[in-house]
Amino acid sequence: MVYMLVVYIGSLLALLVNSFFYLEEFTGLIVxxxxxxxxxQLFSPTNLGIFGRTAGMAMAVTIADxxxxxxxxxxxxxxxxxxxxxxxxxxxxxxLWSSYIVRVYAWKxxxxxxGIISWFFQLFGLQGILDGILSIPAIGGSSLSLSPIGxxxxxxxxxxxxxxxxxxxALERVPKSLLEASSDLGANAAQTFRNVxxxxxxPGVVAGSIFTFSLTLGDFIVPQSLGNSRFFIGQAxxxxxxxxxxxxxxxxxxxxxxxxxxxxxxxxxxxxxxxAL
Amino acid sequence: xxxxxxxxENVSRHFGDVKAVDNANLEIRDGEFFSMLGPSxxxxxxxxxxxxxxxxxxxxxxxxxxxxxxxxxxxxxxxNTVFQDYALFPHMTIEDNIAYGLMIKGMSKTERYKxxxxxxxxxxxxxxxxxxxxxxxxxxxQRVALARALINHPKVLLLDEPLGxxxxxxxxxxxxxxxxxxxxxxxxFIFVTHDQEEALTMSDRIAVFNEGRIQQVxxxxxxxxxxxxxxxxxxxxxxxLVSGEIAKRITGSEEMFSIRPEKIHLNMASTxxxxxxxxxxxxxxxxxxxxxxxxxxxxxxxGSDLVVVEQNLKTTSMDVLSAKGQKVRLYWHKDHxxxxxx
Numbered sequence: 001m002v003y004m005l006v007v008y009i010g011s012l013l014a015l016l017v018n019s020f021f022y023l024e025e026f027t028g029l030i031v032x033x034x035x036x037x038x039x040x041q042l043f044s045p046t047n048l049g050i051f052g053r054t055a056g057m058a059m060a061v062t063i064a065d066x067x068x069x070x071x072x073x074x075x076x077x078x079x080x081x082x083x084x085x086x087x088x089x090x091x092x093x094x095x096l097w098s099s100y101i102v103r104v105y106a107w108k109x110x111x112x113x114x115g116i117i118s119w120f121f122q123l124f125g126l127q128g129i130l131d132g133i134l135s136i137p138a139i140g141g142s143s144l145s146l147s148p149i150g151x152x153x154x155x156x157x158x159x160x161x162x163x164x165x166x167x168x169x170a171l172e173r174v175p176k177s178l179l180e181a182s183s184d185l186g187a188n189a190a191q192t193f194r195n196v197x198x199x200x201x202x203p204g205v206v207a208g209s210i211f212t213f214s215l216t217l218g219d220f221i222v223p224q225s226l227g228n229s230r231f232f233i234g235q236a237x238x239x240x241x242x243x244x245x246x247x248x249x250x251x252x253x254x255x256x257x258x259x260x261x262x263x264x265x266x267x268x269x270x271x272x273x274x275x276a277l
Numbered sequence: 278x279x280x281x282x283x284x285x286e287n288v289s290r291h292f293g294d295v296k297a298v299d300n301a302n303l304e305i306r307d308g309e310f311f312s313m314l315g316p317s318x319x320x321x322x323x324x325x326x327x328x329x330x331x332x333x334x335x336x337x338x339x340x341x342x343x344x345x346x347x348x349x350x351x352x353x354x355x356x357n358t359v360f361q362d363y364a365l366f367p368h369m370t371i372e373d374n375i376a377y378g379l380m381i382k383g384m385s386k387t388e389r390y391k392x393x394x395x396x397x398x399x400x401x402x403x404x405x406x407x408x409x410x411x412x413x414x415x416x417x418x419q420r421v422a423l424a425r426a427l428i429n430h431p432k433v434l435l436l437d438e439p440l441g442x443x444x445x446x447x448x449x450x451x452x453x454x455x456x457x458x459x460x461x462x463x464x465x466f467i468f469v470t471h472d473q474e475e476a477l478t479m480s481d482r483i484a485v486f487n488e489g490r491i492q493q494v495x496x497x498x499x500x501x502x503x504x505x506x507x508x509x510x511x512x513x514x515x516x517x518l519v520s521g522e523i524a525k526r527i528t529g530s531e532e533m534f535s536i537r538p539e540k541i542h543l544n545m546a547s548t549x550x551x552x553x554x555x556x557x558x559x560x561x562x563x564x565x566x567x568x569x570x571x572x573x574x575x576x577x578x579x580g581s582d583l584v585v586v587e588q589n590l591k592t593t594s595m596d597v598l599s600a601k602g603q604k605v606r607l608y609w610h611k612d613h614x615x616x617x618x619x
Binding site: 175177178180181182183184185186187188191195196199200 | 329351358365367377380382429
């Protein structure tokens with residue numbers, strides 16, 4: 001408990017304190033004096049753009065992962081035989097055993113201009129579709145690996161297990177008798193799904209979204225390896241505290257996702273996500 | 278003879294080698310309170326689940342008022358169930374739980390909430406509509422489960438050990454209430470229980486199950502007074518089973534019979550039996566004083582023991598306890614024995 005307080009809360013507090021200092025532009029020195037001017041810098045168009053871009057990506061990844069994970073989790077929880085269940089469970093979590101950076105680079109290659117995906121599109125003569133997608137402004141780029149679309153695909157893949165597992169847990173906790181009761185009261189499979197299964201599994205979706213959302217929000221490896229030159233929060237923090245030596249701005253920038261996540265967690269708790277973990 | 282509410286025709290349900298229900302034939306009459314009684318694993322719950330449609334028979338047919346429903350899914354059967362764990366939807370209010378069946382049918386909100394209020398009155402929970410199931414006690418949840426089933430006016434209501442989780446006092450109160458509700462709504466109730474006292478108190482008729490087979494179907498007094506098999510004699514109340522040499526000495530036949538402990542009279546003097554009375558001599562081996570009555574264990578010459586229960590109308594604990602070791606003559610009316618075969 002003491003350890004937790006010192007190491008964890010302590011470093012967060014150090015972060016908070018640093019965010020109230022500022023960098024003297026001429027000398028390049030950090031002035032240890034309470035000020036809100038660093039926070040004001042967050043509202044510059046560049047920084048607002050970074051926040052918007054990152055939050056938008058986190059939201060898109062969360063929604064896509066929820067949509068991909070639900071059917072999978074549903075199958076694992078309700079239809080798979082015990083053996084198949086073990087197998088699928090391992091299959092879902094297995095990627096987590098390998099290095100995350102290796103997987104990101106693997107995707108970089110898969111999505112590259114000469115990568116396997118482009119190759120497939122060419123093989124079936126669908127090059128036009130790929131080019132069409134890549135020419136969409138804002139999310140397109142010269143190749144999948146150099147576009148926000150590629151980054152989105154990689155994020156979805158990387159965080160997918162974190163969405164599947166809580167949804168599956170929530171689905172398995174729905175007692176069979178509730179489904180029987182629904183059927184007994186006249187509901188067919190679709191009605192039971194809509195009225196009983198979905199609302200009871202929803203906290204699991206929210207729990208999973210905590211992971212997918214916060215992990216995307218803070219990640220800097222994927223935006224650095226894939227996508228275009230536009231910054232994400234993680235990259236911005238990384239560069240501010242590194243080459244720029246602007247620790248206060250990096251700290252203030254970090255407080256952004258912290259505030260967003262605290263709000264998110266409070267809402268998630270209201271929706272019962274913590275009971276589903 | 279009117280069409281039975283439920284009819285089983287050679288119904289079997291096998292799980293691999295396990296015969297959960299084996300060749301059951303059964304008729305449950307319209308409007309009766311019918312109990313399925315048996316120990317766990319006897320097949321009673323499987324029968325209930327087959328009536329509800331959660332389980333399908335491996336062979337045989339089930340009829341609901343003459344219609345073969347064996348292969349209909351639960352939601353196409355005009356039958357509702359009160360589950361053992363109540364199975365209330367935790368994310369819905371009491372009101373929405375009770376209105377669930379009506380909502381599925383597409384009834385308007387105002388109409389269904391009007392009916393919910395009537396149901397809440399029937400189960401004596403007025404004003405509970407806005408609570409969540411987690412805010413209710415076991416007994417209250419039980420009533421909600423009942424209301425949720427009854428609001429659909431099913432042709433048959435199934436109750437799967439609904440009183441099992443309640444404490445004794447509440448259970449006795451609910452037994453009376455359930456019976457009263459059944460009388461007032463006039464729906465056929467099928468009640469599954471392992472509690473023989475519960476079955477005897479509430480039922481019009483009882484089917485006793487053991488090892489996947491129906492042992493006997495009859496009114497509570499039939500089942501109690503005339504058990505058809507050693508199992509029924511032993512499972513419903515306590516019974517003395519007598520067979521072989523001793524049976525022959527008493528009745529003149531070696532066939533096994535059962536005699537209830539309270540039907541046996543105990544006489545310290547060896548008086549000659551009256552007409553139609555059967556008798557045997559024995560020695561009191563053990564005496565248990567239970568206040569209202571006393572239980573004697575009497576050893577019969579030749580080895581067998583009989584349990585005898587006598588009310589303490591005039592005797593005190595001192596009197597009965599001193600009877601230990603005494604020679605006694607036991608006698609009972611010949612009509613009180615039940616031949617159980619075997």
